[in-house]
Amino acid sequence: MKTFIFERSELDRLVEILKRRDYKVIGPIVRDSAIIYDELTNINDLPIGWTDEQTNGMYRLKNRDDAAVFGWTVGPQSWKKFLFPPIQKIFATHKSPKGLDLQNSKKQTSQESAQTKYAFFGVRPCDLNAISIQDKVFLGGPFIDPVYERKRTGNFIVTVNCGQAGGTCFCASMGTGPKAGTGFDLSLTEVLNDKHHYFIVEVGTELGSDVLKSIKCIKATDENLTTVNEICSKTVKQMGRLLDTSNLKSILYQNSEHPRWERTAARCLTCANCTMVCPTCFCATIEDVTDLAGKQADRMRKWDSCFTLDFSYIHGGSVRASAKARYRQWMTHKLASWVDQFGTFGCVGCGRCITWCPVGIDITEEARAIRENQS
Ligand code: SF4
Ligand code: SF4
Missing domain, CATH: 1.10.533 (Death Domain, Fas)
Structure with a gap:
């Protein structure tokens, strides 16, 4: 796998380049006292200088004493809200003088997806694995979910290896982290010390390589690769929970x-x-909703x-x-x-x-x- 390094200041450029390529860039932002995922307008939306404390039934944001961009773990939301939305219209019917018009949401979602190409920026390795699990559920069997398929098509994924473990994480037990394996376009590791703030980036796809051409970066050394492994090993040691999956x-x-x-x-x-x-x-679950006049009925799919x-x-x-x-x-x-x-x-x-x-x-x-x- 090709690996490079780039300076912290180039991170802004990475987001800009994805936007210029017509991606809707979704990333972590601080809202309502939590780190959630939403559209990034610019790099300053990222949770710079924030971290989270988590334990059973408790989540709290705290200021860090440095300017780490990814110095936190996961919040209450995941990327599934974009690929498998909490509420999705399946179809609508409208009563007209000629009878009932069926408005198939296939047309609506294909129009949406023609406009929306997602770049997921800052995906944790556990969540990358969760996406691949949902791929199996929605795309892997004899029945393909058309909504998921449209929203998943053409995603650009930037993962970030975890430099610290959250209070409730146990990805090491599940073999899903703290380092991303496959399924990303670019995978970042943030390195921040007294003198230097930079990113080590592994390239997962040709598209990732092409995007990276617009960033000022240099080839990584063996020392940089060792740094990635050291950071991830430290995270594994911090993980306070284990799940024995044998048998x-x-x-x-x-x-x-x-x-x-x-x-x-x-x-x-x-x-x-x-x-x-x-x-x-x-x-x-599926819910049918009608208006009070009895002219419009929508069939909705909602998380259950x-x-x-x-x-x-x-x-x-x-x-x-x-x-x-x-x-x-x-x-x-x-x-x-x-x-x-x-x-x-x-x-x-x-x-x-x-x-x-x-x-x-x-x-x-x-x-x-x-x-x-x-x-
Ligand atoms: S339903 Fe889930 S989240 Fe709610 S109390 Fe039970 S285990 Fe906890
Ligand atoms: S720890 Fe496992 S079961 Fe719990 S929310 Fe994460 S993926 Fe789901």
Whole structure:
């Protein structure tokens, strides 16, 4: 893989070049006391000098004592909100004197996507893996999701290797970080010391190489490559959580009646936060909405969650009526049946479900409790 270095000042240029190539550049910004993802107008939108503190049920932004651009980990949002939007119109019907006009949203979304080519700027390695998992879900089977396909087509991805671990991360256990492997156009590592602030950049695609031609950069040395490995190794050592994945699928399948499910259910509020923040969760429901005059009806796809009672409601009852059944379904899907469905775990170890669970339930702790006391 070709590797170069460029100065911090060139980062502005990278964003500018992507904009000039007609990408809508989406990146991290500070809003509502959190780091979220939205369109970057310029480089100053990035969370320069910010970091985050996270633990079970707690997230807080803090000022750093340096000007690191990527000195934080992940916030409540992920890139799935752009590729698999929380609310999406599937089709609309309009009543006219001639009858019902069906306005197929295929036309609408293809018009949208003709205008919108996303560049995702600042994707963490765990989230890059989450995108590849959702690719399998939406594009990998016999039924392709047309909305996801249009929004995913032509993405330019700039990943950033993690120079520090978040309080709830465990990507090293899942093999998804803290260094990006494949699937990016460019992958950055930020280096900031007393004397020098620069980026080491690995080129993943021809397109990435072409974009980089407009940036002032020089070929990386072996020392630079060692620096990347040292930064990522330090991040692994900082990671406070581990998830032992050996034989995990069988352990969960064999322990569906473990008393731990009941104990966790007594704490779980079934609020669905964990599924909303999870970058791989993909459940949705369909809702039909009409106007009061009865002239317009829209069919909408909206994010749903296996934690809601309605999600498994069929023929007059909910299949998973208890919190125990719903928590068990979620965790067993993530760490066991997902492997049977898609060939990987449904978890990339981003830690969001731990941080944003109002009662601080920790998927790594739950898996450990069942492993250590198997029935
Ligand atoms: S595990 Fe936590 S976030 Fe998930 S539904 Fe239960 S209380 Fe909500
Ligand atoms: S299950 Fe939790 S840690 Fe795993 S990917 Fe989803 S939000 Fe991240």
